[in-house]
Amino acid sequence: MEISVIGSSQRINDIGFCSFSRNLNAKIFNPKNNYSKGCIFGQSHNFVRPSRSEIGFSLRATASAQTQAAVSEKASKITRTKHNDGVKLYVGLPLDTVSNSNTINHARAIAAGLKALKLLGVDGVELPVWWGIAENQAMGKYDWTGYLAIVEMVQKLGLKIHVSLCFHGSQEPKISLPRWVSRIGESEPSIYFTDRSGQQYKDCLSLAVDDLPVLDGKSPLEVYKEFFENFKSSLSPFMGSTITGLTIGLGPDGELRYPSHHHTLKSNTLPGPGEFQCYDKNMLGNLKHHAETLGNPLWGLGGPHDAPTYDQSPISGGFFAENGGSWEAPYGDFFLSWYSSQLIRHGDRVLSQAASTFKDVPITLSAKIPLMHSWCKTRSHPSELTAGFYNTVDRDGYEAVLEMFSRNSCKVILPGLDLSDQDQPTESRSSPETLLAQITSSCRKHGVEVSGQNSVVSGGARGFEQIKKNLLGENEMVELFTYQRMGAYFFSPEHFPSFTQFVRGLNQPMLSLDDLPVEDQETEESISGKNLQMQTA
Numbered sequence: 001m002e003i004s005v006i007g008s009s010q011r012i013n014d015i016g017f018c019s020f021s022r023n024l025n026a027k028i029f030n031p032k033n034n035y036s037k038g039c040i041f042g043q044s045h046n047f048v049r050p051s052r053s054e055i056g057f058s059l060r061a062t063a064s065a066q067t068q069a070a071v072s073e074k075a076s077k078i079t080r081t082k083h084n085d086g087v088k089l090y091v092g093l094p095l096d097t098v099s100n101s102n103t104i105n106h107a108r109a110i111a112a113g114l115k116a117l118k119l120l121g122v123d124g125v126e127l128p129v130w131w132g133i134a135e136n137q138a139m140g141k142y143d144w145t146g147y148l149a150i151v152e153m154v155q156k157l158g159l160k161i162h163v164s165l166c167f168h169g170s171q172e173p174k175i176s177l178p179r180w181v182s183r184i185g186e187s188e189p190s191i192y193f194t195d196r197s198g199q200q201y202k203d204c205l206s207l208a209v210d211d212l213p214v215l216d217g218k219s220p221l222e223v224y225k226e227f228f229e230n231f232k233s234s235l236s237p238f239m240g241s242t243i244t245g246l247t248i249g250l251g252p253d254g255e256l257r258y259p260s261h262h263h264t265l266k267s268n269t270l271p272g273p274g275e276f277q278c279y280d281k282n283m284l285g286n287l288k289h290h291a292e293t294l295g296n297p298l299w300g301l302g303g304p305h306d307a308p309t310y311d312q313s314p315i316s317g318g319f320f321a322e323n324g325g326s327w328e329a330p331y332g333d334f335f336l337s338w339y340s341s342q343l344i345r346h347g348d349r350v351l352s353q354a355a356s357t358f359k360d361v362p363i364t365l366s367a368k369i370p371l372m373h374s375w376c377k378t379r380s381h382p383s384e385l386t387a388g389f390y391n392t393v394d395r396d397g398y399e400a401v402l403e404m405f406s407r408n409s410c411k412v413i414l415p416g417l418d419l420s421d422q423d424q425p426t427e428s429r430s431s432p433e434t435l436l437a438q439i440t441s442s443c444r445k446h447g448v449e450v451s452g453q454n455s456v457v458s459g460g461a462r463g464f465e466q467i468k469k470n471l472l473g474e475n476e477m478v479e480l481f482t483y484q485r486m487g488a489y490f491f492s493p494e495h496f497p498s499f500t501q502f503v504r505g506l507n508q509p510m511l512s513l514d515d516l517p518v519e520d521q522e523t524e525e526s527i528s529g530k531n532l533q534m535q536t537a
Contacts, residue, residue: 087471087478089506090162091117092126092453092485096173098133098146110150113486114157120503124160124244126482127151131167131249135227136178139216142227144234151235155242162245162366162482165231166254167224169203177203184215193259194280196303201259201277204252207346208282221349228357240362245480247366247413248354255370256347256401258339260386263310270428271374273314273382276303278339290338299334307386314375314382315429327380327392336390340397343388344404351408364411366451369401371416371436377429391438398442406446414439417470417481418454418463436470440477451480457489464502471506 099105117125127150135142154161169176176182185191185202191209193201211219235243250256260274278287284302291300306318306326314320319327326332347367354365372383379393391397405412419432443450454467471478489495 087506088123088480089121089503090124090126090160090480090482091122091490092482093128093150094485094487095128095170096175097127097150098130100133100136100175102133102143102146104146104149104153107149107153111153113491114154114159116491117486118157118159120500122159122503124162125154125486126162126164126247126484127154128164128166129231130170130175131165131227132169132175132177132179132181134231136180138180139178139218139223140226142230142234144231148235151238151242155238159242161238161243162247162480163243164247164254165227165249167204167227167249168252168254171203177205181205181215188214190281192280193277194283195275195277196279196307196309198279199263200280201252201262203262204259206277206280206282207251207342208280208286210346210349212282221353224350225353225357228354232357232361243363245364245366246354246358247368248351248410250347250350250367253370255368256343257370257372257387257389258343260388261310261383270313270425271383272311273308273320273375274386275310276307276339276386278303283342286342287335287338291334294334296334299331304332304335308382314380315378320378320380320382320385322379325380327385336385339385340388340390340400344400347401348404348408351404351410355408355410364449365409366411366413367405368413368415368453369398369439371414371419371432371439371455373416373419373424373430373432373435375429376435377431396438396442398439399445402439402442402446402448405448411449411451411479412439412443413451413453413482415453416455417452417467417478418456420462420466423462444477449479450477451482452478453482453484455484457485457495461498464498467502468505 093110094105096105097110104110114125127147129147134144134147137143151161166175177185181191182202189200191205191214193204193206195201205220209219210221213219215223232239247254252259252262258277260277261271263275278284279302287302288297288300291297304319304326308314308316308318308320315322319325319332327336351365351367358365369389370387372381372387372389374383375381376384381389381391381393381397384391384397389397389401402412414436416432416436421431421433424430424432440450442448452467452470454463456463467481470476471481483499490499
């Protein structure tokens with residue numbers, strides 16, 4: 001569950017913000033404190049790289065340069081960048097850092113949190129920029145006020161920013177698509193993904209309308225392009241200096257996938273396989289045309305009739321059955337090839353527009369793919385299939401995806417670096433470690449650089465150890481890791497000391513807190529006077 005900062009009358013001390021408003025320096029950063037015994041922090045991010053035998057790697061704030069080289073040269077660049085610069089560490093800002101009214105939510109708390117991250121030695125932060133906030137009232141009417149304010153705040157502290165451009169909505173906290181888009185959806189619901197029962201997913205647009213003039217005479221691709229261009233011009237003073245990277249949203253939760261798992265699970269049930277999202281009229285029209293083109297018109301009447309529902313076991317029979325399932329039949333190959341190709345085509349179109357828009361700006365482009373690890377020990381990999389990745393025991397479904405990323409000189413963001421096989425329910429046939437290894441292997445093959453994220457904010461030692469294993473392992477290739485996400489729990493006594501210890505384990509110590517220049521320090525008294533307020537969503 002994501003953590004957010006929202007309106008609250010509670011004080012930080014009342015909800016356990018690590019006594020943040022009273023004891024930031026004394027309790028968190030004092031080297032004499034039990035949480036931080038022996039802890040020393042760097043004033044500068046330009047750390048000298050230690051040997052791997054001593055610490056494994058260091059954190060650096062220098063942004064990695066984009067490359068237009070061939071795939072083989074890209075692959076060698078990954079190794080060189082990793083060896084020289086280590087892994088950059090970012091922390092995600094709250095999803096609702098900028099409110100629906102385009103102001104900074106709890107600016108004082110955000111500012112204090114940023115200073116804590118700066119002192120800890122973090123390289124930068126990830127900032128969600130929402131389509132439903134920046135272009136909310138009318139098509140082409142942009143308001144970047146809140147985002148400019150937070151970027152300026154981060155710039156003053158000397159941190160870097162990776163911006164996530166979010167063309168989707170969020171349920172927690174509640175952030176919708178632009179009002180003018182939602183109004184169109186009321187009269188034309190086919191702009192949304194639809195499942196077999198007719199349930200619509202209204203937190204992003206169906207990829208089948210990418211090039212259709214459904215938004216007041218313009219296509220979503222045209223609207224996205226104009227959004228890119230206005231963002232670029234409005235924040236141009238920060239591009240390449242403070243803003244060093246952009247993540248392009250491609251679907252639900254910003255990921256390249258179908259919203260196949262948006263159904264709320266019943267309590268005490270295993271995650272099901274999800275459902276195919278191909279039942280809006282435009283997706284059905286594309287499927288019908290494709291089937292007729294191949295000479296099998298009956299295959300284009302709808303999705304698999306024997307696929308299970310959201311909560312049903314995928315291996316009990318029907319489409320995903322381990323032996324004799326329809327997924328292995330000619331029809332299954334026809335449908336899954338079409339379904340996955342539509343997703344790749346959507347990603348290619350959006351990323352090519354982004355690459356074209358930002359080609360003259362010294363920033364890196366990234367996009368996120370999911371880690372659909374439930375049921376991946378089965379032969380059919382049903383959770384991946386419904387999400388749009390034609391990956392089975394006999395077929396690599398990520399090759400074509402990562403070839404598309406490579407073609408657009410785009411990094412891939414992989415979540416789930418904190419997940420281990422031993423923590424997964426046996427009944428779910430899950431293996432996040434195996435799936436992560438498969439995807440990173442394809443990234444290496446196609447010369448696609450990798451950034452990583454965690455999936456769960458727990459503060460548990462096992463999660464942090466798993467992250468370190470993925471960052472420091474023999475076959476590691478992660479260039480940048482973003483820890484998700486800042487909020488009240490992030491700074492609580494249950495979590496922040498563990499995070500501090502995690503960062504210390506990655507960071508080369510350079511200077512103690514006492515060595516920091518006076519102007520970079522904030523006194524206990526000045527912080528305590530800020531009356532910070534934060535709570536979880």
